[in-house]
Amino acid sequence: MDLVFAEKALLGLFAAVTLAIVVSKLCGKRFKLPPGPRPVPIFGNWLQVGDDLNHRMLTGMAKRFGDIFHLLMGVRNLVVVSSPELAREVLHAQGVEFGSRTRNVVLDIFTGKGQDMVFTVYGDHWRKMRRIMTVPFFTNKVVQQNREGWEEEIRLLVEELRRNPKAATEGVVIRRRLQLMMYNNMFRIMFDRRFESEEDPLFNKLKAINFERSRLSQSFEFNYGDFIPVLRPFLRGYLNRCREVKERRLRLFHEQFVAERKKMMEEQGSKFELKCAMDHILDAERRGEINYDNVLYIVENINVAALETTLWSIEWGIAELVNHPAIQIKLRRELDTVLGSAQLTEPDLVRLPYLNAVVKETLRLRMAIPLLVPHMNLHDAKLAGFDVPAESKILVNAWWLANNPALWKDPEQFRPERFLQEEAGVEANGNDFRFLPFGVGRRSCPGIVLALPIIGISLGCLVHNFELLPPPGKDRVDMAEKAGQFSLQIMTHSTVVCKPTKLCHRCQKGNNAGRAELPSRAMSPWIPYLHRRVFVRRNCIAVIVLDAGLLLELCLLSTITLRLVTPPGFTSNSKDCETAEE
Ligand code: HEM
Numbered sequence: 246m247d248l249v250f251a252e253k254a255l256l257g258l259f260a261a262v263t264l265a266i267v268v269s270k271l272c273g274k275r276f277k278l279p280p281g282p283r284p285v286p287i288f289g290n291w292l293q294v295g296d297d298l299n300h301r302m303l304t305g306m307a308k309r310f311g312d313i314f315h316l317l318m319g320v321r322n323l324v325v326v327s328s329p330e331l332a333r334e335v336l337h338a339q340g341v342e343f344g345s346r347t348r349n350v351v352l353d354i355f356t357g358k359g360q361d362m363v364f365t366v367y368g369d370h371w372r373k374m375r376r377i378m379t380v381p382f383f384t385n386k387v388v389q390q391n392r393e394g395w396e397e398e399i400r401l402l403v404e405e406l407r408r409n410p411k412a413a414t415e416g417v418v419i420r421r422r423l424q425l426m427m428y429n430n431m432f433r434i435m436f437d438r439r440f441e442s443e444e445d446p447l448f449n450k451l452k453a454i455n456f457e458r459s460r461l462s463q464s465f466e467f468n469y470g471d472f473i474p475v476l477r478p479f480l481r482g483y484l485n486r487c488r489e490v491k492e493r494r495l496r497l498f499h500e501q502f503v504a505e506r507k508k509m510m511e512e513q514g515s516k517f518e519l520k521c522a523m524d525h526i527l528d529a530e531r532r533g534e535i536n537y538d539n540v541l542y543i544v545e546n547i548n549v550a551a552l553e554t555t556l557w558s559i560e561w562g563i564a565e566l567v568n569h570p571a572i573q574i575k576l577r578r579e580l581d582t583v584l585g586s587a588q589l590t591e592p593d594l595v596r597l598p599y600l601n602a603v604v605k606e607t608l609r610l611r612m613a614i615p616l617l618v619p620h621m622n623l624h625d626a627k628l629a630g631f632d633v634p635a636e637s638k639i640l641v642n643a644w645w646l647a648n649n650p651a652l653w654k655d656p657e658q659f660r661p662e663r664f665l666q667e668e669a670g671v672e673a674n675g676n677d678f679r680f681l682p683f684g685v686g687r688r689s690c691p692g693i694v695l696a697l698p699i700i701g702i703s704l705g706c707l708v709h710n711f712e713l714l715p716p717p718g719k720d721r722v723d724m725a726e727k728a729g730q731f732s733l734q735i736m737t738h739s740t741v742v743c744k745p746t747k748l749c750h751r752c753q754k755g756n757n758a759g760r761a762e763l764p765s766r767a768m769s770p771w772i773p774y775l776h777r778r779v780f781v782r783r784n785c786i787a788v789i790v791l792d793a794g795l796l797l798e799l800c801l802l803s804t805i806t807l808r809l810v811t812p813p814g815f816t817s818n819s820k821d822c823e824t825a826e827e
Pocket of ligand 1: 336363382546547550552555558612614618619682684685687688690692696
């Protein structure tokens with residue numbers, strides 16, 4: 246930074262301080278603000294509280310100032326609510342008043358100042374985007390159309406892990422393969438496309454640029470320039486980098502994915518059948534409801550909102566299960582009893598209460614978006630008897646609502662049983678204001694309909710097929726948290742040992758077809774017993790070829806194939822079978 250620039254910045258700062266004090270004295274409105282630390286001019290509370298406004302730090306402040314408190318971060322008003330009653334007020338009772346979103350300087354860039362859906366203010370544009378996205382993304386029909394794809398993706402993952410000898414001994418960073426699975430789950434829905442392997446160059450390009458987008462927007466590094474506009478020139482480099490990443494990313498979406506579907510649509514004209522989500526979105530563009538930029542921002546939103554959150558949750562779930570072997574065993578017992586050795590599918594989820602409890606407990610303790618996506622009031626509003634100035638950023642500390650010992654028994658413990666005992670009936674859909682992993686109300690997460698089955702299928706299949714263990718020499722995996730602007734990720738992508746269980750899913754080609762013929766798999770606890778005891782092989786074909794020379798008169802050669810038949814749906818747990826298939 247040159248001296249002239251520094252001099253100008255300091256002069257600007259001085260002028261702004263003076264102006265702000267004068268203006269606030271002359272025409273400042275008299276608000277009865279919620280309690281909070283006393284702000285100083287220009288900086289507000291920034292110097293006292295710093296940049297790292299994560300859920301734990303804000304919980305500490307709630308203990309000091311109460312369930313509603315106010316921070317002035319430079320020029321930005323921030324109101325944090327930390328009780329179920331106030332969450333209800335913000336998200337439900339005054340859902341319209343507080344239904345907008347704030348964007349910081351970085352999100353302004355990545356969303357084209359709110360041309361997307363997630364970060365746009367509450368109004369006509371948001372309503373239109375949400376309506377257009379609902380049919381292709383957020384209905385149960387989408388789940389039913391795509392669930393076999395998700396089941397296939399996790400099956401491929403399981404097969405790869407079983408084939409990898411390292412997985413069962415040294416362990417693997419399972420997250421890397423899960424990431425490919427998650428991309429495939431979403432890109433199948435969006436574009437009817439998938440990536441072949443972790444080495445796929447396009448997958449790697451996409452992953453890298455999504456990572457950079459996420460890193461730049463989740464960092465607390467740029468807060469000072471966002472809070473104190475006069476310091477913004479110092480952010481020039483950072484914001485230029487954001488602009489460059491955004492341009493490259495949208496170009497990638499356009500060139501590699503959207504343009505392909507658009508071309509197909511144009512070429513086939515009226516004969517074109519809407520097949521994947523993008524076709525519906527492009528159809529809306531063709532009808533003039535949205536423009537092409539909106540189309541690209543929808544792809545941007547899904548790449549962030551759907552992929553990362555779900556992946557983080559699966560990763561947290563695995564880590565908790567590794568560190569709680571007794572819970573893992575109990576879960577595996579449920580899966581064995583209900584499914585036998587058939588692969589878990591989406592319709593099975595309703596019959597797996599303990600698995601559902603594990604998913605909920607993961608979302609409670611390790612909430613991927615612990616402060617929800619920031620809300621905002623467009624106009625001056627009232628909350629709990631206090632004034633909330635227009636355009637305040639409203640944070641609902643959903644993590645604290647779900648982890649406050651005054652509201653939950655032993656909340657710091659990972660104990661799925663709670664959702665079958667004292668908290669039975671509490672769902673992740675917001676039927677209880679203490680538990681809001683997806684928010685609730687107008688701006689709640691519409692992706693819950695996809696996220697819950699994907700997490701359930703993924704965790705369930707992994708535990709059904711593998712004993713998940715810490716790497717050799719360690720007795721647990723690291724659970725340190727990494728908080729971002731509004732994310733809660735696991736800090737270390739741990740190595741996990743995946744020791745195959747006695748199941749032999751690799752021997753279950755056509756498993757689903759076979760299962761359908763089983764009478765009442767879930768209701769019959771003796772079926773898994775039978776699997777183990779009676780039927781030792783399936784699809785293992787023994788071929789015996791007799792010497793053709795001895796049977797010349799019978800033409801060319803004679804081959805006798807002996808097939809050891811197993812009734813459909815019944816599979817083997819035999820080790821021999823595994824070796825034969827290898
Ligand atoms: C475990 C996975 C997920 C979690 C924990 C999660 C959580 C959330 C939360 C907390 C919000 C904000 C709610 C609020 O501000 O009141 C949200 C919004 C949103 N989520 Fe999710 N989400 C997940 C998966 C998904 C998926 C799979 C999709 C899409 C397929 C998705 C799409 C969205 C969208 C579009 C919004 C913005 C809604 C709006 O502003 O109107 N999410 N999500």
